[in-house]
Amino acid sequence: xxxxxxxxxxxxxxxxxxxxxxxxxxxxxxxxxxxxxxxxxxxxxxxxxxxxxxxxxxxxxxxxxxxxxxxxxxxxxxxxxxxxxxxxxxxxxxxxxxxxxxxxxxxxxxxxxxxxxxxxxxxxxxxxxxxxxxxxxxxxxxxxxxxxxxxxxxxxxxxxxxxxxxxxxxxxxxxxxxxxxxxxxxxxxxxxxxxxxxxxxxxxxxxxxxxxxxxxxxxxxxxxxxxxxxxxxxxxxxxxxxxxxxxxxxxxxxxxxxxxxxxxxxxxxxxxxxxxxxxxxxxxxxxxxxxxxxxxxxxxxxxxxxxxxxxxxxxxxxxxxxxxxx
Amino acid sequence: xxxxxxxxxxxxxxxxxxxxxxxxxxxxxxxxxxxxxxxxxxxxxxxxxxxxxxxxxxxxxxxxxxxxxxxxxxxxxxxxxxxxxxxxxxxxxxxxxxxxxxxxxxxxxxxxxxxxxxxxxxxxxxxxxxxxxxxxxxxxxxxxxxxxxxxxxxxxxxxxxxxxxxxxxxxxxxxxxxxxxxxxxxxxxxxxxxxxxxxxxxxxxxxxxxxxxxxxxxxxxxxxxxxxxxxxxxxxxxxxxxxxxxxxxxxxxxxxxxxxxxxxxxxxxxxxxxxxxxxxxxxxxxxxxxxxxxxxxxxxxxxxxx
Numbered sequence: 014x015x016x017x018x019x020x021x022x023x024x025x026x027x028x029x030x031x032x033x034x035x036x037x038x039x040x041x042x043x044x045x046x047x048x049x050x051x052x053x054x055x056x057x058x059x060x061x062x063x064x065x066x067x068x069x070x071x072x073x074x075x076x077x078x079x080x081x082x083x084x085x086x087x088x089x090x091x092x093x094x095x096x097x098x099x100x101x102x103x104x105x106x107x108x109x110x111x112x113x114x115x116x117x118x119x120x121x122x123x124x125x126x127x128x129x130x131x132x133x134x135x136x137x138x139x140x141x142x143x144x145x146x147x148x149x150x151x152x153x154x155x156x157x158x159x160x161x162x163x164x165x166x167x168x169x170x171x172x173x174x175x176x177x178x179x180x181x182x183x184x185x186x187x188x189x190x191x192x193x194x195x196x197x198x199x200x201x202x203x204x205x206x207x208x209x210x211x212x213x214x215x216x217x218x219x220x221x222x223x224x225x226x227x228x229x230x231x232x233x234x235x236x237x238x239x240x241x242x243x244x245x246x247x248x249x250x251x252x253x254x255x256x257x258x259x260x261x262x263x264x265x266x267x268x269x270x271x272x273x274x275x276x277x278x279x280x281x282x283x284x285x286x287x288x289x290x291x292x293x294x295x296x297x298x299x300x301x302x303x304x305x306x307x308x309x310x311x312x313x314x315x316x317x318x319x320x321x322x323x324x325x326x327x328x329x330x331x332x333x334x335x336x337x338x339x
Numbered sequence: 340x341x342x343x344x345x346x347x348x349x350x351x352x353x354x355x356x357x358x359x360x361x362x363x364x365x366x367x368x369x370x371x372x373x374x375x376x377x378x379x380x381x382x383x384x385x386x387x388x389x390x391x392x393x394x395x396x397x398x399x400x401x402x403x404x405x406x407x408x409x410x411x412x413x414x415x416x417x418x419x420x421x422x423x424x425x426x427x428x429x430x431x432x433x434x435x436x437x438x439x440x441x442x443x444x445x446x447x448x449x450x451x452x453x454x455x456x457x458x459x460x461x462x463x464x465x466x467x468x469x470x471x472x473x474x475x476x477x478x479x480x481x482x483x484x485x486x487x488x489x490x491x492x493x494x495x496x497x498x499x500x501x502x503x504x505x506x507x508x509x510x511x512x513x514x515x516x517x518x519x520x521x522x523x524x525x526x527x528x529x530x531x532x533x534x535x536x537x538x539x540x541x542x543x544x545x546x547x548x549x550x551x552x553x554x555x556x557x558x559x560x561x562x563x564x565x566x567x568x569x570x571x572x573x574x575x576x577x578x579x580x581x582x583x584x585x586x587x588x589x590x591x592x593x594x595x596x597x598x599x600x601x602x603x604x605x606x607x608x609x610x611x612x613x614x615x616x617x618x619x620x621x622x623x624x625x626x627x628x629x630x631x632x633x634x635x636x637x638x639x640x641x642x643x644x645x
Contacts, residue, residue, distance in 0.1 A: 061545045066544070074541075077533075172584070172589065173586070175590075185569060256370065256569075257532055257561075258561075258565045259562075259565075260503050261532060264533065266530065302539075308526075308541040309541065309545040311545075318643065328372065
């Protein structure tokens with residue numbers, strides 16, 4: 014939806030709303046068409062898939078990874094990379110679990126502490142990267158391992174389960190998780206398209222040197238994007254912990270790659286400067302529709318993984334073809 | 340030799356000497372035991388207690404040479420010392436089952452029989468292995484499902500494909516429930532709780548005839564229980580796990596998860612002592628003594644909650 018030309022950065026307010034909306038719809042339409050076709054395909058072949066309940070199940074199951082992927086989208090647009098979000102996700106779950114079971118903290122305190130912890134770890138990734146100039150891949154690979162270790166240490170063999178109902182609500186049922194994901198997606202979209210710091214992500218991801226010469230404080234902006242990614246990982250981690258109603262240090266393994274998969278299926282560039290968050294959400298819906306749909310058809314989880322792997326490559330290939338044609 | 344190592348050797352020698360003195364005076368058997376440190380694993384703490392209890396019951400002098408850390412080299416040193424000083428038998432729960440070759444050759448030379456517990460040691464002198472039989476333990480879970488679930492389909496949520504433990508647990512449940520006329524659906528979840536949650540939710544929606552769920556690990560079972568609860572089917576679907584984790588005990592106590600199967604640490608320790616005694620007396624012992632699991636449900640969960 015948000016896109017990617019430098020014009021967006023320089024004069025976002027001067028283009029008419031209708032023109033913008035049309036432009037954005039054109040950008041999103043291929044992935045939107047894909048998800049509709051895939052959904053329709055399952056409706057045809059699988060009778061149990063034909064219910065409103067199933068649609069809500071798909072949407073709900075996609076929420077956790079969709080929220081995580083909102084953060085990943087912003088980081089990737091800015092030309093960064095954070096492989097540690099799956100581990101941040103785990104740390105936050107353990108923080109929440111410990112605060113509830115060992116320290117008997119009230120729900121609002123746990124939510125704030127959890128979101129704070131995730132934001133802090135994301136910020137740390139950004140700061141280390143900006144100051145050491147070590148490539149993002151390496152910094153976040155190190156963080157992936159280190160944060161997982163922190164999650165394991167913080168577990169301390171404690172049983173963390175059976176949380177208060179006011180906490181469980183953020184992951185239970187359809188309405189609350191879907192609403193949270195929708196608000197997050199819209200807020201991210203607004204940030205990327207309507208705010209200066211969001212527009213700077215495209216500028217920095219497109220050409221960092223030019224952005225710096227244009228007077229953008231690149232270091233500060235980068236730290237912000239990583240903090241944003243950490244915050245989203247934390248929110249996703251809290252929601253899953255609430256949903257499963259017990260905390261464990263093994264959660265979120267490989268989630269960073271699922272998030273990146275949704276981002277690239279949506280058509281956001283891995284190399285920065287181009288992309289948008291609504292497409293990421295649709296990308297995640299494609300993955301979830303396929304995996305839930307295949308489950309309904311009785312296909313085993315291993316075959317589901319093969320299918321999703323092929324879809325990832327196919328999606329990017331189609332994007333490459335489309336660009337070549339235009 | 341470092342001071343620490345020397346201190347350890349002296350300590351072992353003292354234990355051995357006092358043990359031998361006692362053994363000679365009482366003309367009873369002396370057995371050396373080395374397991375995995377109990378401070379690290381509650382399972383092993385319980386195995387060691389059972390070994391001690393059984394030895395005491397049989398009037399055997401037991402030398403517990405278990406090292407305070409999971410240190411394979413220290414464990415080997417302690418066992419080597421025990422062999423050279425002379426004991427009647429050895430029970431080994433190997434920290435690392437490789438690298439015991441020369442140790443066991445020496446035991447063979449001195450005709451000291453060896454029983455391996457929990458982990459197999461690949462050496463011809465080890466005549467007996469006492470090990471949890473995941474297949475049989477899962478069979479216990481399967482039987483519970485047959486007895487407690489309405490006839491229908493059992494969703495089996497598995498660990499990793501090709502993982503021996505995970506596969507044995509799947510096959511044990513599958514055989515038991517299919518023999519009783521249930522059908523099964525199997526999904527691999529790589530020991531991931533969130534996958535277990537999603538599969539439990541989706542499969543019970545897509546297949547209304549699912550009456551029971553077995554997960555090969557307790558995290559998966561708890562996730563599955565919470566998914567069916569969310570789905571409003573918590574009361575209709577019997578969920579059984581494997582491991583015996585504290586969070587699952589809480590759920591069983593609350594009447595949600597139906598049951599879990601725990602490895603029988605007491606059985607393992609007791610059987611280990613009984614086997615070594617038979618070997619010392621020259622009686623025949625099967626190469627593998629399988630230990631089944633203990634089923635924990637609402638009726639006995641209080642014994643396991645601390």
